[in-house]
Amino acid sequence: MDKLNCIVVDDENMGRKLLEENVRQLPFLHLVASCKNAFEAMEVLQTQTVDLIFLDIQMPGMLGTQFLQTLKEKPLTILVTAYDHYAVESYELDVVDYLMKPVSIERFSLAAHKALELFQNKKSKLEAAPKVVNQEIQAPEDFFFVNVEYALVRISIPQITHIEGLKDYVKIYLEGEKRPILTKLTMKSIEAKVTNHLFMRVHKSFIVNMRKIESIKQQRIKIGTFEIPVSDSHASELMEKLNFTRPS
Structure with missing residues (x-):
């Protein structure tokens, strides 16, 4: 089975610990790091391969939604929040799911399996795509x-x-x-x-x-x-x- 490298990002210690525990209960998730804010998460993304982010929205310094907008290549993202008024904005950011706190393990598992399915579908398409010999060389980001x-x-x-x-x-x-x-x-x-x-x-x-x-x-x-x-x-x-x- 594919394993998704994931991080949890939440400024509240209790919320972060609950997310960590939920991740450990699902065998296809591998916890790479646990972060207290968006800035710590950015450091992890610069040095680690991350497939999935469990991301709180209301955090000091930078909202989770603002953090997503700074990323050129976004990992699969599941938003976890106590506030429902971010729902419309979150789906404009093409997130996998939007979880309301407190999150049950059943609801968490459903969202995580949805992310796994998206990850596997993308992987299958890449593997099935014909290899083009004379591909146009894309200029690197400057x-x-x-x-x-x-x-x-x-x-x-x-x-x-x-x-x-x-x-x-x-x-x-x-x-x-x-x-x-x-x-x-x-x-x-x-x-x-x-x-x-x-x-x-x-x-x-x-x-x-x-x-x-x-x-x-x-x-x-x-x-x-x-x-x-x-x-x-x-x-x-x-x-x-x-x-x-x-x-x-």
Whole structure:
């Protein structure tokens, strides 16, 4: 049986615990994370594969419906709330179901099975679809959102000059901005966001936009006033890529 990776998002501790318990009672659901607000959920979505969200609506900082509107690719979503006046708006967001608190396990199970059926139908269609050899290449998105001090901030990828890793955080340096954006992300996850935009990891702690490189001397890249080290393990690859992108 297919398993759906899911998260629960609810600012109330009791409501969150009840959702977690309901998830554990259904063998086709796998709880990836439990979040107190939309900002925690955003961090999980940036680092984990999530198929289904059980989402409260009335939360401090950002409503669940507002959170859904920020997502470019929405997982299947079941809204869970104590308020019925969000029903019309929720269905405009194409959610799987709308559950009113308190939620019985029977009603929860019905909604979860509906999500499972939608997931399996989508999977079957993808598997049955003929493979097209000469598919048109879709241009990658040129922006993404990050969580900065409980706000979602849009980052324009072409504006990034370089990225610096600091354990569980990264600093994103933007052209024309005096201060970098500090956000809780791993280097691996942000590298995946910019991988199709001529960015390169040149050091365990640095990713650079190759279009912004001004010069390289003694394995140090100059971008504006910054000098970025190039590790020995990345030096050869960097030279190869620069040769590849150099105009003929």
